[in-house]
């Protein structure tokens with residue numbers, strides 16, 4: 001008796017996105033070349049009474065960028081801060097900034113130029129400005145105006161929003177932010193069904209040869225089930241709020257998150 005042997009399926013653009021269902025015998029790692037891992041804290045768990053100092057602490061811990069969560073009490077049931085707060089923080093760190101606008105359309109329309117300006121780097125470098133697809137009737141216009149004002153345009157989608165809603169703006173953005181919790185509050189649990197959404201968006205990006213990062217935001221911790229699964233599916237920018245601030249030594253947190261993300265990408269931790 002000679003057992004039948006099967007050639008291990010290989011990932012290819014005509015095959016699938018490298019998912020473990022279609023290609024069970026291959027390493028279930030990111031489809032296409034992995035992009036650099038970036039650890040980006042959300043400021044939500046910070047002490048807003050000394051936000052500048054907390055931003056400096058995040059820089060000292062080795063973070064790549066800082067996310068400012070702007071909430072208007074309308075698009076989400078919580079209220080945080082406006083552009084002046086971000087402008088003040090610029091004096092305390094040279095880290096790049098990103099601003100996630102969890103605000104209704106009226107606020108986006110009125111204040112996008114201000115948010116784009118305060119999100120810039122210390123020497124006017126483009127900062128990442130994220131608008132929600134659900135809050136922009138004219139998404140194409142909002143993203144183009146961020147670019148025109150010297151920002152780095154990015155689009156976010158809520159957990160219930162199908163990925164097809166951003167498919168036709170992928171050529172306009174530098175990042176797609178997949179919300180892995182319902183926006184509004186930190187400290188919520190990662191929604192596991194978001195992993196397939198990441199995989200689908202990643203396949204569009206690679207197949208169209210686009211230069212776009214995928215960010216994930218919500219419930220990201222130093223665990224295989226959260227940051228590891230997202231990295232394996234194709235995310236490379238990881239927003240961590242409570243998952244990073246939980247560490248007494250946040251530099252250790254950055255190290256652990258990075259190592260698990262690289263492992264998810266199928267790379268050694270020191271790559």
Ligand SMILES: O=C(CO)[C@H](O)[C@H](O)COP(=O)(O)O
Nearest residue numbers: 042183184186187219241242
């Ligand atoms: O956008 C957000 C909430 O709307 C936060 O960035 C997000 O929830 C991060 O917090 P945590 O890591 O604690 O889940």
